[in-house]
Amino acid sequence: MEILAAIAIMALGAVVLGAALGFASVKFKVEGDPLVEKIDAILPQTQCGQCGYPGCKPYAEAIANGEEINKCPPGGMEGVQRLADLLGREVKALDAEEKPKAVAIIDENTCIGCTLCIQACPVDAIVGAAKQMHTIIAQQCTGCELCLPPCPVECIRMEVIAETIDNWKWKYPVVELKPEISQAADAKEAA
Numbered sequence: 081m082e083i084l085a086a087i088a089i090m091a092l093g094a095v096v097l098g099a100a101l102g103f104a105s106v107k108f109k110v111e112g113d114p115l116v117e118k119i120d121a122i123l124p125q126t127q128c129g130q131c132g133y134p135g136c137k138p139y140a141e142a143i144a145n146g147e148e149i150n151k152c153p154p155g156g157m158e159g160v161q162r163l164a165d166l167l168g169r170e171v172k173a174l175d176a177e178e179k180p181k182a183v184a185i186i187d188e189n190t191c192i193g194c195t196l197c198i199q200a201c202p203v204d205a206i207v208g209a210a211k212q213m214h215t216i217i218a219q220q221c222t223g224c225e226l227c228l229p230p231c232p233v234e235c236i237r238m239e240v241i242a243e244t245i246d247n248w249k250w251k252y253p254v255v256e257l258k259p260e261i262s263q264a265a266d267a268k269e270a271a
Contacts, residue, residue: 116144122162124154127202128224130176135202143167150175154222181247182223182238188213190235197227197236 120140131151133139143149149163153176164171184205186197193211198204205221208214227236241247 113141113144116140118166119143119163122155122159122166123152124159124222126154126222126224128154128222128226129202130154130224148172148175153178154224179223181241182225183218183221183241184216184223184225184227185237185239186214186216187235187237188215190233192233192235194232196230196232200226200230202226 123136125136127135130153131139150160150172156178191213198206205217
């Protein structure tokens with residue numbers, strides 16, 4: 081009988097504490113900054129660090145706090161344009177060289193299985209074991225080039241992704257289009 085009473089007291093205590101924790105999690109919920117989430121959604125999620133931050137989320141937080149929007153080479157000018165539209169800022173030239181999208185390729189005959197490239201890959205796009213051949217999962221590779229420097233035998237190369245129907249994107253028009261209303265207003269100001 082004493083055992084059943086002890087179990088009932090423990091169960092009641094667990095229910096009370098569980099209810100208190102559930103209430104606290106709802107009452108004191110910490111929500112992320114919606115602006116940071118929108119900026120992070122625009123960034124390419126390569127986690128490459130070419131912007132000077134360890135990943136896209138920290139760079140998104142820095143942008144929300146006033147950092148320049150033109151430091152992401154994988155995002156290119158398209159990313160800068162989208163960030164400028166979202167934040168209402170001026171479009172600036174990309175702070176680095178814009179490169180075509182590429183994927184890493186490992187020469188499997190040369191690979192010695194050192195695992196340095198696996199450790200460097202921020203998105204786990206490289207598979208293999210120590211002293212075994214490694215390979216790249218092309219669908220997961222973001223082309224960040226972080227696997228190139230640690231490779232002691234230089235068996236990794238970047239291959240530009242050919243444009244196909246599956247990955248083709250519409251390029252923004254080069255000529256700025258003005259609505260007819262603003263053209264009429266411009267004509268009145270000139271007169």
